Amino acid sequence: MQDYYGQTMTASYFSAPRVGTGTSYLPPLQSTMQASYKSYAPPFNVSHSLNLPWKPSTYYRGSQKSMPVAISAPEINPSHLYRDDVVSRVPPLMPSARTALFSKYTPADWFKSNNTNYRTSDMTRSSAQKLRDENIRICHDTDARTVKTQQTSSKNLGNRLxxxxxxxxxxxxxxxxxxxxxxxxxxxxxxxxxxxxxxxxxxxxxxxxxxxxxxxxxxxxxxxxxxxxxxxxxxxxxxxxxxxxxxxxxxxxxxxxxxxxxxxxxxxxxxxxxxxxxxxxxxxxSNTSPGLGFHRGVEGIDQTVSLxxxxxxxxxxxxxxxxxxxxxxxxxxxxxxxxxxxxxxxxxxxxxxxxxxxxxxxxETMDARNSIQNHLAKVLQEINEMENNISLLRKSIKDKEAPMQVAQSRLENRTRRPNVELCRDQPQHRLVSEVGEIYETVDILQNRLRAAESALQELVRTKSTLEHDLQVKNNSLYLDKEKCMGLRRTYPTTAKLAGYRGQ
The missing domain is CATH 1.20.1270 (Substrate Binding Domain Of Dnak; Chain:A; Domain 2)
Structure with missing residues (x-):
């Protein structure tokens, strides 16, 4: 492996994108809650890394965002500093190059950065603790309010029931x-x-x-x-x-x-x-009941039709x-x-x-019938007597024939007296008078006979009228007493007329 000396390292790195331009010399720390729920992009990569065992890598691991550095300083990805494959490829540096590369910060900057980090840590921890306490309080309050609300709803449901x-x-x-x-x-x-x-x-x-x-x-x-x-x-x-x-x-x-x-x-x-x-x-x-589930948006549905x-x-x-x-x-x-x-x-x-x-x-009809019957009986009796009387008159007229014949025969015989013997003497006068009396008597009897016969006819007619009237009265009695009153005995009782059955 060939070593290269006196070569600057600025051209061997890519510049990572700047995240912020704060006054701090160190990258700001992210909040604990944010780091717990967000997944950030992996740190930027460099094409070459330096083998700097004296530079701690924890400084760069504390931040998940890119570290702001000076404009002329190279930007380094700390995660690649200790990789074996990179270390084997980083060329050795000369002491002069090392001094030139990291001579930007002063001890005052270093102490200032540390104090800033300390203050930031204290503030962050204090804020985090306050947030935790507030969150615990809010959790307790919301739990109590939720339980109270649920109890109120259950009570309202009970009242509704x-x-x-x-x-x-x-x-x-x-x-x-x-x-x-x-x-x-x-x-x-x-x-x-x-x-x-x-x-x-x-x-x-x-x-x-x-x-x-x-x-x-x-x-x-x-x-x-x-x-x-x-x-x-x-x-x-x-x-x-x-x-x-x-x-x-x-x-x-x-x-x-x-x-x-x-x-x-x-x-x-x-x-x-x-x-x-x-x-x-x-x-x-309840909260432990089976079959519970979410019904999104159901609270916004109002299908009620009454208050x-x-x-x-x-x-x-x-x-x-x-x-x-x-x-x-x-x-x-x-x-x-x-x-x-x-x-x-x-x-x-x-x-x-x-x-x-x-x-x-x-x-009334029975009284009338009884009266008619009485009168009819009397008429019948009178008819019988009148018939006897007529028979008597006829016999009396018949009986006048013999005296008439005697008187007339005497007169006829005396007409045969001779000459002066035809004298109108007392016997002659008496015979003539006797014949006249007999005629007069017969006339009287015949008149009485005719009157009796007329009376008999009247009695017969009266008898017929009475018999007919008696028949009418009997018929009326039969209709009123037998038929009509017989029907009226079947008249329903008052209870039946009032609608009661079986009375």
């Missing part, structure tokens, strides 16, 4: 009350429908009674009190049916409103149940709506009961009025 459970219990209670009210209203609606069905029988009975009474005959076909009461009963039943139908329509409408309120309660209760499950799961989460006031108001409005519907339903049930009792009483009152009219009419 209590609020949701409170409204859930209120909704459950109101839902139970509404379900009970719906069942009760359904029961009352069924009663109304049963009461409406029960009115069909009385209406049919009244109409059939009117139809049957149209079969009355003759003079009995009158617009009497019974018929008026029957027509009034038909009107009462139809009016009752209209009232019951109106109440059924109201019940159906109220049931729809009740079910709508019940549906809102069920929907709100279902949402409360899901919210309780979610918030309960969130309330039970605590509007949230509570929503459930409160649902409960208030349900209570209003329940109160309306209770009022409707009370009105339905009043209507059923009213219609039942009205129908039964009119039913009794019709029955009283029937009883009065039947009694």
């Amino acid at each position: 209590q609020d949701v459970n409170f409204w859930k219990s209120e909704l459950n209670h109101e839902l139970d009350e509404m379900a009970k009210e719906v069942n009760d209203l359904n029961t009352w609606k069924n009663r109304l429908e049963n009461a409406l069905k029960e009115t069909e029988g009385p209406l049919q009975i009244a109409q059939e009674c009117l139809f049957n009474r149209e079969n009355r005959q003759g003079i009995d076909l009158v617009n009497d009190t019974v018929e008026k009461e029957l027509l009034r009963e038909v009107d009462t039943i139809r009016r009752s049916q209209d009232k019951l139908k109106a109440m059924i329509d109201k019940a159906n409408s109220q049931l729809s409103m009740n079910r709508a309120g019940q549906h809102e309660l069920e929907k709100d209760l279902q949402d409360k149940f899901r919210a309780i499950n979610i918030d309960n799961k969130c309330h039970q989460l 605590p006031e509007s949230w509570a108001k929503f459930s409160n409005d649902n409960i208030l709506r349900s209570q209003r519907e329940r109160n309306a339903s209770k009022g409707l049930r009370s009105d339905s009961d009043s209507v059923m009792q009213e219609t039942s009483n009205e129908m039964w009152t009119q039913h009794n009025n019709v029955n009283v009219s029937f009883d009065g009419r039947i009694a």
